[in-house]
Structures are given as C-alpha cells and as structure tokens.
Amino acid sequence: MENKRSLFVMMGIAAIVILFIAFKALGPVINPSAEILSKSEVKTLVEERYNGQITEIILKNNQYVIEMDRNEMNYEIKLDAENGEIISFTKKSNIASNKANPEQAEPNPPAKPLTENEIKEKILSEFPGELVQFIKINEHGKSQYKVIIQGEGKKTILKVDAQTGEVLVQKLETEATVIITEDEAIQIALKEVKGHINDVDLESDDNILYYLVEIDTSDDREASVQIHAITGEVLSITWDD
Structure with missing residues (x-):
C-alpha cells in the first residue's frame, strides 16, 4: 500500500514537471483582450505622417516593424x-534611381553640402x-548633428546627416516636457x-532632464550649475578650481 502511494506521488510530481516545461516552451501568453x-x-497613420510609401508591415512583440520608401531613401x-507612438525611425539604404536597368544607372553627383542654418x-x-x-x-566616422526638438508634450531626438540634413535616427519621448529655454x-x-558662459548642455539622468551651465568667473574659477529643465530649480552648483 505504501509503495502504491509513493508511486502516485512520484507520478504527480512528474506530471507537474512536464506541464511546467511545456508552459516554458510555449512562452508567455499574449492577452487576447489587448487592443x-x-x-x-x-499604414494610414505612417504614410500621412511622413508622406512616404509603405512596403512592408510586420507585427512583432507588440510592435509594428515598418519598411517605408521616402525621398529615394528606405527607412525602418x-x-x-x-x-x-513612434519608437524609432532609422534610415537603412538608398533606393536605386534606375531599377529597370541598374547596370546602366550612373551615380548621381554629390549634392552640395547644406549649411548649418539650412539644416x-x-x-x-x-x-x-x-x-x-x-x-x-x-559617429562611426561620419559627421552628424544630434538634435533635440521640444514640441507640445513631447520631445523628439534626431540624428541627421551633417552634409544633407537627412534624418538618420528619430526617437520620440513623451515623459517630460521642457518648459524653460x-x-x-x-x-x-x-x-x-557671476561670470562668462562657457558651455550649455541639455542632459538627462535618471529620467530628470536638466541644463548643465558652465561659467568662468573673474577669479579664474569654473562653476557648473545644474538646472531642472522643467521647473527651473537649481539642482546643484559645483566648482572646479
């Protein structure tokens, strides 16, 4: 009798282990009620926003991965x-200007670089x-501009080609809104x-957006003033003698 009871216990444990392994193999179950x-x-949203042509849309891990052609460029x-919400916007490659006969296609002459103001x-x-x-x-041996644009309730971070002004990477953040300029x-x-402004940078640390203002004083000292970019509060002042 005792042997039979032990056998049933062992069989129960084995069944639990098998179910656990099967559950892990199947992976997490996606909530079917999520809209x-x-x-x-x-397709309509992206084409209207960027005025491009969608070539592929794939749903993966609750994100859409979209291929788009725009201004002779291909983007992901x-x-x-x-x-x-746009999570990332990345340039992938140029589109061939003569798809019908690429062997006869001649490379376009390099465009005249844009000035900083034009970009x-x-x-x-x-x-x-x-x-x-x-x-x-x-970055990777290529000159680029890192750009931050503050809109209404959102911040757009871009990397653009320093020659053409073409957007290479785009990220959108909505957690914080810059109030002060x-x-x-x-x-x-x-x-x-009191002193002379040496440098000003907009930085982020632990989801806190702040300005770091470096000031040279008349007595040859340098102060770094950290200012909250939303409230304008002075977070810290450090000195470099």
Missing part, C-alpha cells in the same frame, strides 16, 4: 502597436517645435554665479 492598431490603420520604423530650417519644417539642442558629433537656464545660472 492593438490594425495594419491598415498603421518601429511603432507601438497599442498607442501608435536647422529643414529639420524644423518637418518637426515643428523649439530647437533646444543642436550639436555636431562624429536654454536662454532662461543661462539667466538662472548667472543669478547664482
């Missing part, structure tokens, strides 16, 4: 399937808002430390 946008809704867009105007025509950061960087941050910093 997501349809492919047709996503990742979009939240529930709220339609700013081009970006703001596509992404309306306040230009709060525009700095030149070098760079000039306002400078005025707040100068009230705390």
Whole structure:
C-alpha cells in the first residue's frame, strides 16, 4: 500500500514537471483582450505622417516593424502597436534611381553640402517645435548633428546627416516636457554665479532632464550649475578650481 502511494506521488510530481516545461516552451501568453492598431490603420497613420510609401508591415512583440520608401531613401520604423507612438525611425539604404536597368544607372553627383542654418530650417519644417539642442558629433566616422526638438508634450531626438540634413535616427519621448529655454537656464545660472558662459548642455539622468551651465568667473574659477529643465530649480552648483 505504501509503495502504491509513493508511486502516485512520484507520478504527480512528474506530471507537474512536464506541464511546467511545456508552459516554458510555449512562452508567455499574449492577452487576447489587448487592443492593438490594425495594419491598415498603421499604414494610414505612417504614410500621412511622413508622406512616404509603405512596403512592408510586420507585427512583432507588440510592435509594428515598418519598411517605408521616402525621398529615394528606405527607412525602418518601429511603432507601438497599442498607442501608435513612434519608437524609432532609422534610415537603412538608398533606393536605386534606375531599377529597370541598374547596370546602366550612373551615380548621381554629390549634392552640395547644406549649411548649418539650412539644416536647422529643414529639420524644423518637418518637426515643428523649439530647437533646444543642436550639436555636431562624429559617429562611426561620419559627421552628424544630434538634435533635440521640444514640441507640445513631447520631445523628439534626431540624428541627421551633417552634409544633407537627412534624418538618420528619430526617437520620440513623451515623459517630460521642457518648459524653460536654454536662454532662461543661462539667466538662472548667472543669478547664482557671476561670470562668462562657457558651455550649455541639455542632459538627462535618471529620467530628470536638466541644463548643465558652465561659467568662468573673474577669479579664474569654473562653476557648473545644474538646472531642472522643467521647473527651473537649481539642482546643484559645483566648482572646479
């Protein structure tokens, strides 16, 4: 009798183990009640927003991965399937100008580089808002501009080609809204430390957006003033002797 009871216990444990392994193999079950946008809704949304032609839409991990042709360029867009927010916007490749006979297609002469002001105007025509950061960087041996544009309730972060002004990467953040401008941050910093402005950067740390204002004083000291970009509060002042 005792042997039979032990056998039943062992069989029960084995069944539980088998069910656990099967559940892990199947992976997490997606909640069927979660409402997501349809492919047709996503296609209309992206084409109207970017004035491009959608070539492919794939739903993966509650995100839509979208291939789009726009202005002779091919882009990959990742979009939240529930709220339609753009997660990333990345340039992939050039589109051949002569698809019918590519062997006879001649390369286009290099376009005249745009000036910094022309690139700013081009970006703001596509992404309306306040230009709060525009700095030149070098990434993978290629000159680019890192751009931050503050709109109504959202912040757009871009990387654009320093020659053509073409958008290479786009990210949208909606958690924080910049209220004060760079000039306002400078005025707040100068009230705390008198001197000459050396540099101003908009930075983020632990989801806190702040301006870091560096000031050179008349006694050859340097102060770094950290100012909250939403409230204008002075978060810290550090000195470099």
